Amino acid sequence: MDIFCKIINGEIPSYKLYEDEIVLCFLDINPDTNGHCLIIPKKHYTDINDIDLDVLKHIFDVSKKIKKLLEDKLNIEGLTYIQNNGDVQEVKHFHLHLKPYYRNNEKKSVEEIYEILTK
Numbered sequence: 030m031d032i033f034c035k036i037i038n039g040e041i042p043s044y045k046l047y048e049d050e051i052v053l054c055f056l057d058i059n060p061d062t063n064g065h066c067l068i069i070p071k072k073h074y075t076d077i078n079d080i081d082l083d084v085l086k087h088i089f090d091v092s093k094k095i096k097k098l099l100e101d102k103l104n105i106e107g108l109t110y111i112q113n114n115g116d117v118q119e120v121k122h123f124h125l126h127l128k129p130y131y132r133n134n135e136k137k138s139v140e141e142i143y144e145i146l147t148k
């Protein structure tokens with residue numbers, strides 16, 4: 030079982046930001062920037078080739094809520110979406126990266142960012 034399936038079934042903890050019946054959003058454990066997070070479908074899809082388009086649409090709908098959260102709490106100045114497939118994909122469970130951009134920003138720990146985003 031892949032690591033994201035283990036997060037979904039509760040075997041592995043995560044810094045959860047949002048959850049509904051279709052998706053889960055949590056902070057990336059090794060973030061490129063403050064607030065770097067991942068949105069994953071609860072049902073297992075490997076990558077862009079097998080994901081259901083309705084699920085993909087829902088992921089993008091949810092990404093707008095997360096974008097608003099990042100703007101409100103972290104004052105992000107840009108947001109990059111990344112979705113890897115094949116050899117460049119480390120975890121073989123579909124995920125959309127949301128990577129905030131800041132003109133100037135000091136890197137904080139994942140714990141500190143989680144506190145800011147959830148308080």
Ligand code: AMP
Nearest residue numbers: 032043056057058059113117118119120
């Ligand atoms: P990739 O598959 O290359 O698109 O990236 C996988 C991402 O998952 C990387 O940015 C990792 O830091 C992240 N990651 C791996 N394991 C965990 C975990 N247990 N919790 C949160 N993020 C993770």
